[in-house]
């Protein structure tokens with residue numbers, strides 16, 4: 001189950017409204033107080049929580065609910081709809097280049113799951129008939145190139161590497177030429193990560209971006225890090241202009257804060273969700289399905 005604590009508390013708070021024939025403003029207020037606490041405990045950004053509760057209350061205490069035959073169900077429906085909107089409303093698809101190859105730049109902090117996700121994304125696209133190429137642009141961590149090569153072998157996708165003596169910008173540039181020659185229609189560039197955001201990392205990513213003009217800049221963030229994931233997303237977005245987020249480790253005991261805040265805070269969509277270490281454990285992120293899973 002995803003976001004277990006949050007799901008349980010929300011279902012509990014809203015469950016109390018379910019059986020009631022008529023709701024008073026006080027009933028709604030009480031339920032919303034519990035919902036608010038549950039969201040804060042799940043590490044959802046406090047501004048996002050405030051806005052969310054206000055919107056739900058406004059809708060619930062208006063005509064929409066009070067005159068409804070099943071007011072409790074109506075409030076639950078509103079919460080479901082607003083949670084969905086909070087996470088982006090609709091699924092957000094990858095942008096492909098009109099003239100291939102499509103270039104996807106993967107970025108994020110070390111350990112977020114960038115390399116694994118690059119392989120997973122490649123596998124997902126290959127299944128859809130694309131011919132991806134993985135590109136090893138992390139020249140700093142000694143084992144990084146090898147790691148991507150191992151990933152490439154597992155998912156049976158070629159890996160472009162020219163070692164660690166060239167600059168990442170040159171590697172990225174060369175990979176596009178290589179991809180064009182070899183009929184690769186999607187180039188997935190695995191960039192270097194750091195333990196923390198630093199100027200050098202951002203500058204390097206900007207340089208790669210300016211050189212290869214990616215169709216997508218996907219930021220990979222670890223859902224278990226909650227508000228830190230949101231802060232990281234804000235920083236990368238400000239400096240780099242990301243096009244979307246991949247949330248990883250949703251199979252762990254993430255509380256939900258990242259999933260529920262990132263879209264609202266950065267205004268960039270969560271495009272994919274990773275739910276395990278295996279290479280088929282990446283799926284398109286569906287805000288409506290996620291909301292329904294949380295509300296049970």
Ligand code: GDP
Nearest residue numbers: 110111112113114115116248249274275276277
């Ligand atoms: P990078 O440093 O950002 O490239 O991160 P890696 O791809 O090396 O991943 C770091 C660790 O997280 C590895 O042990 C991965 O197997 C693991 N990992 C990545 N994605 C997921 C996920 O969705 N769920 C779980 N449980 N582990 C993941």
